[in-house]
Amino acid sequence: MQATLLQQLVHKLAPNCCLWCQMQVQQPQAQLCDFCHAHLPSLDLSWVEHNALLLPQVAQGLTHPRFDSLYSLSWYRQPYRHWISQWKFQHQHAVGELLCQLLYQRAVLYQQQGGPLPDCISYTPVSNKRLQERGFNQAKLLALQLAEAWQLPCVSLFQSPDLVPHQIGLNRKERLANLKGKIQLKQRPLPAHVTLVDDVITTGATLDYLSSLLKAKGVQTVSVWTLAITRAF
Structure with a gap:
């Protein structure tokens, strides 16, 4: 998007500082x-059919996932580790805008490279209590970027009436136990291919659980998009 003359003038008078190195942006x-933009860590998945599940590092940890493909911008490393934490827990909305922009840019590139598109996009839900605490659902904001880039509907398919305990530090089995009965699939028609969005995939438990709900109701293909993949499955 081209900057307006006013934005260019503001930039000359008071340029932004880079959200990573703190130097002035150009x-x-x-x-x-x-x-910093040119040296962001990146996962090139075009050589593995746009599917991180085909990477040995991922396949060894995410055994028998219920979703069919996984796309991510990067491994869970700096600066993504810092930015995601700042966005979710420190309410640094400028960082959230940056992460949304980076996901949008990758979604456009993915489509240009011939990556298969879904029928709709959905996202990991949060409970009303957590939504009130945080003020936003980061997975929904990211999902809206894919919907805009691909001109596809972003649909709320799940609800979480009960608060899911924080999953940080839990293994896959413990995370699945936390999820049972806490997230429900809404009653609505479902398409053949759904893309689910979350910020980070750690053990895959949450996205596995959501995928199992969808496939039990006839969804044929579930693809997953995230900002980052951890190496500790």
């Missing part, structure tokens, strides 16, 4: 300097 509206 482009109006940018949140990273050109150097």
